[in-house]
Structures are given as structure tokens and as C-alpha cells.
Amino acid sequence: MTDSDNPVCRTTCPYCGVGCGVVAPGRSLSAGALVAGDQDHPANYGRLCVKGASLHETTAVDGHMMYPRLHGRRVTWERALDEVAGAIRASVDAHGPESVAFYLSGQLLTEDYYVANKLAKGFIGTPHVDTNSRLCMASAVAAHKRAFGEDVVPGCYEDLELADLLVLTGSNAAWNHPVLYQRMKAAGRPGRRVVVIDPRRTATAELADLHLALRPGSDAILFNGLLVWLADTGALDQDYVRNHCRGLGEAMASARVSGFAPSKVADLCDLPEQDVVRFYRWFAENPRTVTAFSQGVNQSSTGTDKANAIINCHLATGRVGKPGASPFSLTGQPNAMGGREVGGLANTLAAHLDYDTPGGPEQVAEFWGTGQIPPGPGLKAVELFRAVSEGRIKVLWIMGTNPAVSLPDSGLVRQALKACPVVIASDCIALTDTNALADILLPAQGWGEKDGTVTNSERRISRQRRFLPAVGEARADWWMLAEVGRLLGHGDAFAWPDVASVFREHAQLSAIAGSTGRQFSLSALAGISDEGYEALEPVQWPVTTDYPHGRARLFGDGRFSTPDGKACLVPIEGRLPEAEPDLRWPMIVNTGRIRDQWHTMTRTARSSRLVQHRQEPFIDLHPEDARRYGLSPGDLARLEGPGSMGGYVGKVRSEPGQRPGEVFVPIHWNRQFTPAGLASDLIRPVTDPVSGQPESKYGVVHLTRITTLWHGRLIRPGNAPRGWQADYWCRVPQDHCDSWWVAGSGPVSWPREVARWLGGAPDLVLEDAARGTYRAARLVEGRLQGILLVEREAALLPDAGWLIGLFDGRVLSMGERRGLLSARDVEVKDVGPVVCSCFGVGERQIEAAIRSGAGDVEALGRALKCGTNCGSCVPELKALMACAIPS
Ligand SMILES: Nc1nc2c(c(=O)[nH]1)N[C@H]1C(S)=C(S)[C@@H](COP(=O)(O)OP(=O)(O)OC[C@H]3O[C@@H](n4cnc5c(=O)[nH]c(N)nc54)[C@H](O)[C@@H]3O)O[C@H]1N2
Ligand SMILES: Nc1nc2c(c(=O)[nH]1)N[C@H]1C(S)=C(S)[C@@H](COP(=O)(O)OP(=O)(O)OC[C@H]3O[C@@H](n4cnc5c(=O)[nH]c(N)nc54)[C@H](O)[C@@H]3O)O[C@H]1N2
Ligand code: SF4
Ligand SMILES: [Mo]
Secondary structure, three states: OOOOOOOEEEEEOOOOOOOOEEEEEOOOHHHOOOOEEOOOOOOOOOOOOHHHHOHHHOOOOOOEOOOOEEOOEEOOHHHHHHHHHHHHHHHHHHHOHHHEEEEEOOOOOHHHHHHHHHHHHHHHOOOOEEEHHHHOOHHHHHHHHHHHOOOOOOOOHHHHHHOOEEEEEOOOHHHHOHHHHHHHHHOOOOOOEEEEEOOOOOHHHHHOOEEEOOOOOOHHHHHHHHHHHHHHOOOOOHHHHHHHEEOHHHHHHHHHOOOOOHHHHHHHHOOOHHHHHHHHHHHHHOOOEEEEEOHHHHOOOOHHHHHHHHHHHHHHOOOOOEOOEEEEEOOOOOOHHHHHHHOOOOOOOEOOEOOOOOOHHHHHHHHHOOOOOOOOOOOOHHHHHHHHHOOOOOEEEEEOOOHHHHOOOHHHHHHHHHHOOEEEEEEOEOOOOOHHHOOEEEEEOOOOOOOEEEEOOOOEEEEEOOOOOOOOOOEOHHHHHHHHHHHOOOHHHHOOOOHHHHHHHHHHHHHHHHHOOOOOOOHHHOOOOHHHHHOOOOEEOOOOOOOOOOOOOOOOOOOOOOOOOOEEOOOOOOOOOOOOOOOOOOEEEEEEOOOOOOOOOOOHHHOOOOOOOOOOOEEEEOHHHHHHOOOOOOOEEEEEOOOOOOOEEEEEEEOOOOOOOEEEEEOOOOOOOOOOOOHHHHOOOOEOOOOOOEOOOOEEEEEEEEOOOEEEEEEEOOOOOOOOOOOEEEEEEOOOOEEEEEEEOOOOOHHHHHHHHHOOOOOEEEEEOOOOEEEEEEEEOOEEEEEEEEEOOHHHOOOOHHHHHOOOOOOOOHHHHHHHHHOOOOOOOOOOOEEEOOOOEEHHHHHHHHHOOOOOHHHHHHHHOOOOOOOOOHHHHHHHHHHHOOO
16 A cells, blocks of 8 residues: 555554554654544544554654564574474474464454464464463453353443443553543533542542442452342342343352341451442442443452452343443453454364354364364463473464563563473564563564454454554564464465455354354454455444444343353352461552553553653552651662562652552563563462463562662663663663663762763763762763763652753754753753653643643643643642642
8 A cells, every 4th residue: 555545544553452543644654744543433533542642653663673583693584484383393293282382462463363373273283372361351251251151241332421320440441441531531420420449549530439449359249249239229120130140049149158248348348338338329229330340350369250240230230231231341452352252262262162162163173174173272371381381382482462571470481481492472572571582583563564453342343454664574473374374284274365364264253153143243244355344444243144233232132142041140259369468478569550651661662752651660659658668759669579589679659549558560661671670570370260360460578678879860872881780770761862760779989980871981070979969961072972860869860851852963052061960951941740741741831830820620731731632641630730729
């Protein structure tokens, strides 16, 4: 496709499961062209959050994986694929198909995923195909299957707007599903209520009429108590239960085991009793209730039970798949749902046909024309990596995920990757912690370069379209898989000429699932033409002759995918996490996301705008805990859990929204940025017994203060200095340079060390030894080459925003040179730390606007534009207003 016949390209955001439509210019984004929200896309109607709006800053060629590599050396595709196919063949011959494993990702396109699944399960014959969705959606999948007989999200986004009671549990949608959160917020009206259930007071809790800061892990108890309350207050829909459900008696008996009166629930969940009762009353009174849940529910040793406890309450009140009334699992990744459609999890087979679906494996085998289908499910992610570490897996192909960072017990995962004879990694980015441990690297096309489909949280399939040339020799993931299929001798089965052909085959297989009574079916798309595929408009599955334009809601008629058509209420025990804090490990650690970074930061850290919001790994702790440990904001602390390797080092933030005794750390930082900032180092590989999903939201740790003598900031182009010594460092990529936060606990003679740090002798120096201040700058021919700022405390370091902008290659003016060591342009006012990333609005500008009369967030928006695009900084704007306005 050329620029002239494609002036703009309608595509889909590659980040979260909201699945926003994006309009991208039909030319190279790095040439300065911007992306915009697609006004016509039904997920976002033109809105984008800051991550989506920064996409054009993340597609640079620099840092992209360009060429196939074998043990670090560049090789041709032919050679690389021969190696891959040869390794698989040799391993299957010597050790059987089960010695080969695939670890896939909800960030692959559906077509990539389909081909990977077909190659592995259909033709290599290994069941060991799991995906990072195991860490993300597995509990929701298992709960849907237990309740509905099929993995189906019954509702749609509109339900979150229509609901009179919106319950958000284990979800920080304000940061993680921002455009959907904006929709929920805009749907506010008199009488509508929002309940947020989360141990932390998050940005999402801003929307709440009631925030239940429950004891971590206690959700199933809260919802079991709700089921009992509903029964005792006559709020059950008896007709619905009689006609459409099974298992109410058992579920109720289980919920009643401990009595579960509100007072008991309040005690177990550590909540005020009147809040529990208020929530229960609201739930009983509002037929239009949606309970949306995310990782605070799924990532738990009782994740599946938590989700079923929620679904039980919806079934018992007949609130499933009706306008404004449904349970709603929020998916995380852009194509978490697509992966589930192709059957990418180890315990599923293909389409919605599973190993245990009567006749399922036979139908799949016949459709694929193979006799190699494995007899039963394979290993789930945590078990899979254990098998790798024990030498049971000899060839592991990792695609579109970074397990060295994201799996629990990172030490074991790293050891497994080192021990595995052949690790293949396909990624669009060159340097990642996982790629560093791989033997064969395959360059994948990234967003904008590749073509295919993704499915969002509301089952809506959208096209990702290509509008950029492929970088280097990067190829589509499905292509490399198909090539390997052909090299292994299965030419006919992997002969697709293009991605549209792969989609058609996937749709055909789904039609078989649909004909056996599954909801999932794309039968009406099975014969889609190339043009039709190219022009495919967003559509919610199923797409069949009965529903050619898809369906917004499923199961509304009370007929489910079980053999007798009835849904199941599941008896739930209501356990708490096993590991309890004790004297050795006195604190609970919770892990999750921040607004502007995406997982392991391989893409979002390429946008200098997105690294502004939070620049370093941090530890949120309650002010009382901070006092108890003698910690001030900006101090460094170390967290260690049982068995953690070196622990997690981050900067302390005092956060009144934390429960005392509980800390929160972000999951994003990794070895590419800082040596000891890995949240998954604090998480034990404890998994849910049904779904196999790790308990990533819960660990026990102890906290130690790190005593420091100095904190610094180094800014320079290029690599880190050679031979430097800092007890702590964190790299923050910038547009024309890198910057590092650094700190040390020993004395340093800066005049002696400075040349090493700046890559040469400084030209300007300011030193105040008594105060511990040292500042130096190096220029070459009037251009800035490096700046070092050192103080005793991090809080005393000046904001470096202005300095960083000076590294764009310009010859500095006299005014700029004069400002260097004070880090301020003597002529222009410094905006302060950036609060609104969309418009680059800083704290000082906001404070000034408040002082000059902006009385509310809307007024700030009018004055500075802050908060008017994605809106995710609105909670922070409100906090600034609250601090600034004397009460
Ligand atoms: N900015 C950004 N957005 C993202 C992502 C990203 O990396 N960055 N990733 C995407 C992906 S893949 C996913 S899966 C989603 C995840 O989206 P979310 O699930 O919203 O994200 P998290 O921050 O992991 O966790 C949500 C909340 O669960 C709470 N929680 C912890 N323990 C409990 C508990 O026991 N009970 C309850 N009720 N709550 C608890 C945490 O305090 C946290 O606020 O986000 C997606 N969107
Ligand atoms: N402690 C803790 N751990 C967690 C979580 C948590 O809340 N707490 N959350 C879990 C969840 S929900 C998730 S989803 C995972 C996410 O964890 P990961 O999947 O490991 O994280 P990402 O950084 O998204 O990794 C995606 C990789 O794919 C690459 N990539 C991007 N696009 C493409 C493509 O088109 N093709 C290929 N081949 N590669 C591509 C990226 O550069 C990146 O290296 O983390 C999980 N781990
Ligand atoms: S909410 Fe943001 S990250 Fe999620 S799909 Fe939309 S633009 Fe992308
Ligand atoms: Mo996720």
C-alpha cells in the first residue's frame, strides 16, 4: 500500500484490551506525523489515552530488532529458520514432541496465534503451548467455563454505561483501561452508583460512591456474603434460577458454612460493617448492576473462585447478558481475547473446541488434516518453566512476551532459559531481558508494520492494518511460523499466501465450533474476500448467518453453552492467601501497573513523554509505615521476600491510599533500566489450583531502609559511563540522550570521578562540599555532552526537564550556559514535574493557574488544556487543587 492511495490508515491501538480505533497517517510516523482516535470506532469514538496518543513516538527504527541472529551473530532468514526447524526435528526425534514448547502472547494478532497453535498442537504434536494470558486472563476463562460452559464475556461496553450500579473490583481502570474509564465516568447521572473494591485507594476510586479497601485476597468472602444476603433479603430471582441455573443449593450451602453475616464478612475482609451492608443493599436494589473485574480478581491463588463468587451473585439475580446487567471480565492485552478464540492456552485445543469437548479433538484433527493432535492438555506457564528448568523441554519458542520479567520467581525463569538447549525469541524490540538469554532471535514486525485482527474485551474484532514499511528484515510472526511448518514437511497445511487466508481458515474452524452449539463462531466470515478482509469493520462475535453484524450481548435469554443449557453456580469456599505476614516477612506486597507504561517498557519507554509520569521503580507505603521505618519520600528502600534474589530496590512514596502494612510496587522496571527493580522477584510461583494463574498480587516481604550519602542525576548521550560506581541507578531514556537517577552509600571524590561520568573533563563546575552539592557540565564546541548533579537527598535535586531539552545538538546560548548548573533557564520559567503527559503540562504551571483563579479541573483544562484529552491525570489535578486551596 502506498502513501498516495492510503492517505490515512484506520487501525487499532496495540496496548490495552479496550481496543481503541486509531487513525494513523499513511506515511512514516517517525517523520513527525501524529496518530488520532478513530471517531467511528465503537470502542472509543475518537478518544485515546496518553499511551495511544503517543504511539507515533514509539515506532522509531532505532532499537527495533532488525535481523535474525544466531548466538548473537547476524544470519539470513534461511539460516535462522533452518536452525529452528532443525532443532525442533532433532528434539522430536530424540525426545518426542513433548520436548518442544511454545510460550505465546496476548499481544500477537489472531492470525499469528492461530498459526502458532496449529503448528505446535496440530503438526509438531506438542500440547505444551501456553501464553502470557495464563498470567492475565486464565482465572476468568476458567470461571466462565465453569459457570457458562464456554469462555464467553456476556456483556459489552455499553452495559458499563447503562448500569445503575457499577461495581469495579480489582481494577484500576482509570490507569489501565483509560478510555473505557472515561466512558464510565461520562455515564455518571443522578442515582447511578459506583463501588470500587481494591485494597488501595487508586485513581479509579475517584469515581466511587463507595470504596471498599478490603483485605487483599478476601473478595470471594465478600461475594459469598453477598449471595447469602441476597437470599436472606428475598432478592434472588427465583424464576430465573429455576429455569436457567443449576447448583444454587450447593453454592448457598458453601457460602453459609461460616455464617457469612455482614459482621463476619466485615471482620474477615477488614471492612467497616456499614460499608459492607451498604454495598449489599445497593446490589440487591439495582437490577441493572454490572460487576467488572480485572487482575485484583484473576491474579490470585483463589482467582477462579473469586470470579465464580461474583458470577454466582449475577446468576442468582438473573443479571447476565442483559442491558446494563452482567458480570464483565476486563481483558488486559489487545488480543487476550483473540488468543482464547484460537485456543492458545495449554488446556484448550483450538477454536472453542477443547481436549474434553466430546468429538472436539477429532473435528480439529480432521479439519487440519493431521494425526498428530496430542492426547490431552499441556503444561501451564509456571509448570512449563519449571519443566524447562528441569531439562524436560529442549526447545522453547517465545513470541511476543518477556517472561524473564513477567513470570513469578524471576530467578527460576532466568535459570530455566539459561539451561534450555535452544531458546528462540521473536520480538520487535532488540534488547529485552528475555532476548538476552535466547539462542535464536527472530525479528518480528511491530505495530504499524503488521496486518491482522485483534479482539477486545467486548468480543469486538478489529483490524490492525499495516501503514509503515517493515524495519530491517522484520517479518510477520505468522510468516515465520508457517515457514517452519513448511520446513518440517507440512507444506500443504502452511501454504497461506497472505494473512487474509489465515483469517478465513480460522473462521472456518470456528464455524465447526459454532455448529456444535458454541457461541463462538465466525461462520459468516469464513468466505470473506481479500477486499472484505481489508475493509472489515469492527464487529462483535459471533458473526453468523443469523447475526451477520455480530452480537453485543450473549446469554440474555438464559440459554448457556452447557449440555442442558443451564448455567452453574459454583460452591465457593472463600479462602484467604496462604502466606501470612509474620515477624520475618511483616508486610504484604501488591504489584500492578502505572498510567503511562506498558508492562516491561520495551515500547512505552521509547516515548520521552511517557517516561515523565514516573521515572523510577518505587514503593508506595502508608505514611504511618514510612514513619515507622524512618523513611521520607525519595529515600531508597529494599524489599525482600522468601527466596527473592537480591530483592527489589525502589524509591519510597508516602501514599495515604495504601493500607498500613501493605506496599505496592510497579511491574514495569527490569534489567534494561535498573539492576534490582523487578516486581516478579517478590512473587512466589503460587498458582490458582483451577486456572494455574499465579498469585501476582500477593507476596510477603520485609523492608529495609537503604542509607545513602548522595543522590544524583546524570544526563548524557549514548551509553552508560564505563567503570562508574553507584549503589543504585535507573536509566530514563530521553529523545536525544539518556538520563540516570543514581545514588550511593559511600563517599565519592567527585572532582576525581567526574571525568569518568561525563566522558571527559568538565567545563563548568559548582561544588559546595559542606552541603554535599556537586554539579558539573561538559561541552564540546558549545554543545552539551554531559551534566552531573549531586545532592545529599533526592528531594534536593533540581528538576532536569529543561536540561534534557538542551541535548538536541544545539549550540548553547550564553543564557543557557549560565543556567546549566542551576538547571534552570534563567529566562524561561520551568514547568515542574509533568502531570498531564498529553499536553506536557507541569506541576508549577498548574499551581500558578490555581493561584490565578482556576477553581476546578475544567477551568484548569480551559487554561492549560491539561486533563482534556485522555483525562487520566484528572485525579492528580484534583489532588493539586486540594493541596493548593486552603480549606
Ligand atoms: N497503563 C497500562 N495499562 C494497562 C497495562 C499496562 O501495563 N499499563 N496492561 C494491560 C494488561 S495486560 C492488563 S491485564 C490490565 C490490568 O488492569 P488492572 O487489573 O486494572 O491492573 P493492575 O494494576 O494489575 O491491578 C488492578 C488492581 O487490583 C488491585 N488488587 C490487588 N489485590 C487485590 C485483591 O485481593 N482484591 C481486589 N479487589 N483488588 C486487588 C490492585 O491494588 C490494583 O489496583 O491492564 C492493561 N492496561
Ligand atoms: N508481578 C506481576 N507480574 C505480572 C503481572 C502483575 O500484575 N504483577 N501482570 C501479568 C500480566 S496481566 C501480563 S499480560 C504480563 C505481561 O508481561 P509480558 O508479556 O512479558 O510483557 P510485555 O512487555 O508486554 O512483553 C511483550 C513483548 O512482546 C514484544 N512485542 C510487541 N509486539 C510484538 C509483535 O507483534 N510480535 C512479537 N513477536 N513481539 C512483540 C515486546 O517488545 C515485548 O518484548 O505480565 C504478567 N506479570
Ligand atoms: S485505552 Fe489507551 S491503551 Fe487502551 S486501547 Fe485505548 S488508547 Fe490504547
Ligand atoms: Mo495482562
